[in-house]
Amino acid sequence: MRIALIGNPSVGKSLIFNQLTGLGVEVSNYPGTTVELQRGNTCFQREIIEIVDLPGVYSLEGNSEEEDLVRRFLEQEDVDAVVVVASATRLERNLYLLLQVAEYGLPMVVVLNMVDEAAKQGLDIDPGPLHDLLGVEVILTAASKGLNIDRIIPAALAASRPAKVEIPYDHHIEAAIRSLGKMFGVDRKESLRALQGFGENPELLEAARTIADEIESRHRMTVAQIIAANRHNFARRLAELTVREQHPPPGADPDSILTRFIPGMPILIAVLVGMLLSVFVVGSFLEEMIVEFFEVYAVQPFLALGLHPLLEELGVSVLIALQAGLGIALPYVFLFYVIISILEDSGYMTRAAFLADNVMHRLGMHGGAVIPLTLAFGCNVPAIMSIRLLRSRRERIIASFLVTMVPCSARTVIIAGIVAGFVGLAAAFSVYAIVFILIILTGLILSRVMPGERFGMIMEMVPLRRPEPRLVMKKAWSRLSEFLFIAMPLLLLGSVVLGLLEFFGIMTVFEGIVEPYTMGLLGLPGYSATALIFGILRKEMAFETLAILAGTADLGAVLSSLQLYVFAVVTVLFVPCLATVTVLLREVGSRITLAVTVYTVTLGLLIGGFIHHLFS
Amino acid sequence: MEFNSADHTRTTTLESLDPGCRSRIIGIRAFGPLRKRMLAMGMVPGAEVEVIWAAPLGDPVEYRVKGYCLSLRRAEARLIEVLVEVR
Structure with a gap:
């Protein structure tokens, strides 16, 4: 038995999903997409029921990955019943998706959620008309209070009859449906989809296209637009029957102050700075603790064992990878996801996007x-990991380039430790300036040359609400485990490979080979190349390795200011760290990861070389 | 912009309206995915739209349609033809 939850974004679908399923929720990416699909199980009358939480969408006719996925899911009919979750507070728009799902004719249950909020807004909800029209059970719920959630599963199990709905379309569309039905023996649903260009049968599509073109030339409106308008009208009439306004709705949104210049901008800046500070302070404190703990209780005792050198090298490589992975995962990934989930669930994210869109748009991205x-x-x-927030692949690719160029806390350590420590504070700030200019230039160029569809900034300003602590923790935990299970093995592998290269003296050979190039291009000794490569494992390690290879922590004594400056610039721009590469692979795929890596390496070497030749 | 003296209305595009203005959508001039997205979000001919507020730097703009709030960039709002009443 399998049930799918479908609904618009932010209608309380995930909250319902979490209340229906216990622990043991599995988050998986739908094959070939970055879209997440949550699956969970529940037991009802000794039967295991699988519940699938489909991504929130506004319609089934769009081209986004999410809409594609939901459409394919419904077409394959690989589900025993669909539960359509709609918000009682914005029923008319929610009904648009509901009607589209109902047209698929699958067994269906309708959940009208947030009836408590609707009551507060003076809306009276009558499930009767929906029930009569669709012939399915309609349940009024308030997920935040757990009201009537227990009725969903029994209703879904009892839903054996498919939803029946015939939206009265424009008479030309109706005529087209009839003639396609006669010509190809297909049903209403399939004819309708063919008219909108969906389906497998090429002859049917060809015929549908001819008819659609004719209708378009007569109406001066595309078939899709006529169908959408008809559906919207039907949704409006249905909403009018279902919802009664008891008293007039409140005027302006009380939360609209968040989107005005004052106090909106100061609040946004405070939120962003607060977010960073908490991460810098709490995150780096925890990271240091974990790294120190590993050093004292794992690395040192392991070295004290005095094992065979090869085993020792392997063991240390594994420990270093674990140290780097856990040092990042626990404090940063977890903390970040707590913060992101709060921003997302509270609805503040859309306000931030609204305020920042003007600037982000110039860099080719959504606010x-x-x-x-x-x-x-x-x-x-x-x-x-959070670039998933962006709607289109185009924006995600641009963001992946820009994000990997932003100097993270580890790179701040390098800038502070090497440049500020040995060269000077002004020089340290100039490194930041160089990086920021490069980020802006990259964004400006990518936003112009990057192909792909633009969805613009059509965004629902979701109502503000209090985030659910349990849901926030669950999300943060799922991200953390995702990082641990997917990125960790790659991190381990990379570390072991580097360790072995070092052990068999390949690094020394490598240093000899690259020495003329590093000297010629960057004016740096060969061993700095090794330090750069170890920086891939963890950016701070470039600093540590350089000190070890130079034989002194006083780098100023062995390298000139210019050399140190160039080294820092190259490290900061150079390849993103291994952990970043592993998440990049997962979020944007191998081709883009390779492009980002090649781009940052080239940029690092070019800028480093440029600075070297300019000042020497 | 066209004036129609018979019923005191004029047609214009959504982007040219000031905050507080109410209008009715009469056409969408967007194409492809953008159009589909607008339609899905309730920006359909016949719908009533109210301009709420523009973001601090003038773009995007928040609108209310079908009882909920939506943000659109000016470039996108320019593709929506609306009918406003003239007093």
Whole structure:
């Protein structure tokens, strides 16, 4: 038995999903997409019921990955019943999706959620008309209070009859449906989809297209637009029958102050700075603790065992990878996701996106990109994981380039430790300036050359509400485990490979080979290349490795100011760290990851070389 | 912009309206995915739209349609033809 939850974004669907399923929720990516699908199980009358939480969508006719996924899911009919969750507070728009789902003719249950909020707004909800029209059970719920949630599963199990709805379409569309039905023996649902260009049968599509073109030339409106308008009209009439306004709705939104210049902008800046500070202070404190703990209780005792050198090298590589992974995962990924979930669930995210859109738009992204870009100053890893917030693949790709260039806290350590420590404070700020200019230039260029669909900034300003602590923790935990199970193995592998290269003296050979190039291009000794490569594992390690290879912590004594400056610039721009690469692979795929890596390496070497030749 | 003296209305695009203005959508000039998205979000001919507020830097703008709030960039609002009453 399998049940799917479908609904608009922010109608309380995930809250219902979480109340229906116990623990053991599995988050998986739908094959070939970055869209998440949550699956969970529940037991009802000794039967295991699988519940699938489909991503929130506004319609089934769009081209986004989410809409594609939901459409494919319904077409395959690989589900015993669908539960459509709609918000009673914005029923008319929710009904649009509901009607589309109902037209698929699957067994269905309608959940009208947030009846408590609707009551507060003076809306009276009558489930009768919906029930009569669709012939399915309609349940009024208030998920935040747990009201009537227990009625959903029994209703879904009892839902054996498919929903029946015939939206009266424009007479030309109705005629087209009839003639396609006669010509190809297909039903209403399939004819309608063919008219909108969906389906498998090429002859049917061809015929539907001819008819659609004819209708379009006569109406001066596309078939899709006529159908959408008819559906919207039907949804409006249905909403009018279902919802009665008891007293007039309140005027302006009380939360609209968040989107005005004052106090909106100061609040946004305070939220972003607060987010960063909490991560810098709490995150780096925890990271240091974990790293120190590993050093004292794992690395040192392991070295004290005095094992065979090869085993020792392997063991240390594994420990270093674990140290780097856990040092990032626990404090940063978890903390970030607590913050992001709060911003998302409270509805503040859409306000931030609204305020920042003007600036982000120039860099080729949606206003929502302000969150990943700010988070990246703490750590690139969760920032890359959060680019999923962006709607289109085009924006995600641009964001992945820009985010990996943002100097994270580890790179701040390098800038502070090497440049501020040995060269000077002004020089340290100039490194930041160089990086920021490069980020802005990259954004400006990518926003112009990047192909792909633009969805613009059509965004629902979701109502503000109090985030549910349990849901926030659950989300943060799922991100954390995702990082641990997916990124960790790659991190371990990378570390072991680097360790072995070092052990078999390949690094020394490598240093000899690259020495002429590093000297010629960057004016740096060969061993700095090794330090750069170890920086891939964890950015701070570039600093540590350089000190070890130089044989002294007083780097100023062995390298000139210019050399140190160039080294820092190259490290900061150079390849994103291994943990970032692993999450990049997951979020944007191998081709884009490779492009980002090649781009940052080239940029690092070019800028480093440029500075070297300019000042020497 | 067209004036129609018979019923005191004029047609214009959504982007040119000031905060507080109410209008009725009469056409969408967007194409492809953008159009589909607008339609899905309730920006359909016949719907009533109210301008709420523009973001601090002038773009995007918040609108109320079908009882909920929506943000659109000016470039997108320019593609929505509306009918406003003239007093």
